[in-house]
């Protein structure tokens with residue numbers, strides 16, 4: 001019997017399930033919008049549809065990548081962002097399909113995808129996901145860092161601004177995610193519009209609070225001076241966050257992934273470089289590159305932790 005692996009990516013906006021075959025190829029994928037409540041039911045439907053369509057009756061193992069904080073002992077997401085549930089019992093749902101289920105923070109799973117599936121000798125690396133929120137995963141000296149409860153490096157909550165007073169979903173102020181996470185970018189643009197003076201279409205829209213994150217990057221492409229100013233500011237924020245993590249972990253490489261990054265990767269990669277040169281200490285030598293799976297990093301991460309489970313996560317999942 002072929003060993004099929006089920007991978008589940010629970011994102012802030014989408015739930016994605018995929019079946020991988022024994023060669024690591026995706027056989028089929030199913031998606032749904034992440035609901036605000038009763039998330040377990042949607043997960044069950046997505047997996048049921050996927051398996052029904054493929055006709056696969058036996059799943060050897062499953063991996064789940066989800067936003068933190070995660071209660072690993074119970075396989076439960078606790079107060080996940082953008083979901084109005086205090087607890088989401090993810091592992092229980094997936095156990096209806098296979099006994100062997102492993103869960104990890106999506107950033108942790110994402111960096112493991114690089115080591116387990118792409119570069120086995122990866123020693124010191126950081127993954128930064130730039131999407132609706134900002135997340136991360138870290139490998140130091142070849143080992144996956146997870147923290148005492150598996151919720152280490154919530155890097156989106158690094159303070160990158162001490163003056164704006166802009167509040168984050170976590171309750172703190174001036175956090176990387178609160179300024180440059182996709183969910184908050186329109187607010188950042190509105191704040192910048194109130195302290196600057198431009199005469200462009202996007203500037204007037206921003207002042208009225210009438211813009212989306214996508215608008216800002218679109219107008220920047222068209223040369224709108226205010227849009228370019230906002231994008232430059234966002235890149236400065238990303239560079240501040242990346243320089244802070246680099247100082248903490250001394251990586252050889254920083255991978256960037258996530259939906260927002262995947263859509264605008266040239267603009268972000270080019271834009272952060274000159275700020276990195278300014279912010280990062282001279283003793284640091286790291287390169288910033290796009291990750292191998294970009295917007296599918298968490299999905300491949302979910303597959304990777306099931307296919308080749310890191311010992312640190314196995315312990316945590318079994319405690």
Ligand SMILES: [Zn+2]
Nearest residue numbers: 157168170175
């Ligand atoms: Zn925060």
